[in-house]
Amino acid sequence: MSFDLDPRLEHDTTPVAELPLSRVVLMNDARFPWLILVPHIVGLTEMHDLPPAEIMQLTKEATTVSRILQKLTDAHKMNIGALGNVVSQLHVHVIARFEGDAAWPAPVWGVGESEPYEDAALADLIENIRAELELAFDA
Amino acid sequence: MSFDLDPRLEHDTTPVAELPLSRVVLMNDARFPWLILVPHIVGLTEMHDLPPAEIMQLTKEATTVSRILQKLTDAHKMNIGALGNVVSQLHVHVIARFEGDAAWPAPVWGVGESEPYEDAALADLIENIRAELELAFDA
Numbered sequence: 001m002s003f004d005l006d007p008r009l010e011h012d013t014t015p016v017a018e019l020p021l022s023r024v025v026l027m028n029d030a031r032f033p034w035l036i037l038v039p040h041i042v043g044l045t046e047m048h049d050l051p052p053a054e055i056m057q058l059t060k061e062a063t064t065v066s067r068i069l070q071k072l073t074d075a076h077k078m079n080i081g082a083l084g085n086v087v088s089q090l091h092v093h094v095i096a097r098f099e100g101d102a103a104w105p106a107p108v109w110g111v112g113e114s115e116p117y118e119d120a121a122l123a124d125l126i127e128n129i130r131a132e133l134e135l136a137f138d139a
Numbered sequence: 140m141s142f143d144l145d146p147r148l149e150h151d152t153t154p155v156a157e158l159p160l161s162r163v164v165l166m167n168d169a170r171f172p173w174l175i176l177v178p179h180i181v182g183l184t185e186m187h188d189l190p191p192a193e194i195m196q197l198t199k200e201a202t203t204v205s206r207i208l209q210k211l212t213d214a215h216k217m218n219i220g221a222l223g224n225v226v227s228q229l230h231v232h233v234i235a236r237f238e239g240d241a242a243w244p245a246p247v248w249g250v251g252e253s254e255p256y257e258d259a260a261l262a263d264l265i266e267n268i269r270a271e272l273e274l275a276f277d278a
Binding site: 045046047048049052055056059060063064066067070077078079080081082083084085086088097104105106107109110 | 184185186187188191194195198199202203205206209216217218219220221222223224225227236243244245246248249
């Protein structure tokens, strides 16, 4: 089987970058700067079922994305999580949180309705994330 | 400063084990088999701010705990997350989820009221977790 994004992830996100192990996508929700890493691995649902080297690579990619997204957004707190109760394809959420955001201090999942980005804001955010990811992974 | 558990974590949990990097505690909530890893590190709130070796060790410990807890509980899905919006002391949740559990398929945080374990069930669960952790980390 080839790697395909789960249809719900595909519908809810915009592609940002391909890292060595993961595809990085941005949630189409302007309320929260929210990236998702989806390892290019077919059929796995639990992080602990990855081979150890891939667990470490995924962690490196997720923590790098977290560091970059906090730097770009000046977020108060980063939330990182691998849940998969609804979409079983293994994926890791990296979400920038702010005191007073639409879900604070609760988790973001399932809270209210997503709000679309304005086109220019979306393009700027993705461009900035790509530039930082290129620095982090091509250096 | 010496390492102390945040008072809210201390109040809501029961100690289980000390791993090389983290203290493992069990949430006092019989609705969800739910462990929390708290690295023995003072003053950090973001996983991405740990030195790389500690990021990898924490990941090894969290994924090992996840594998063990899924095995012991036969959980349908494991949830792993580092949020810290309420308790800023860096900690990683590892939660065994079941279709039809008290929050399914939503995340567990902030859902309803916790339910106490019966003493015997709590003692059995902790004993089983400790036995598996000793096998995994002393081998």
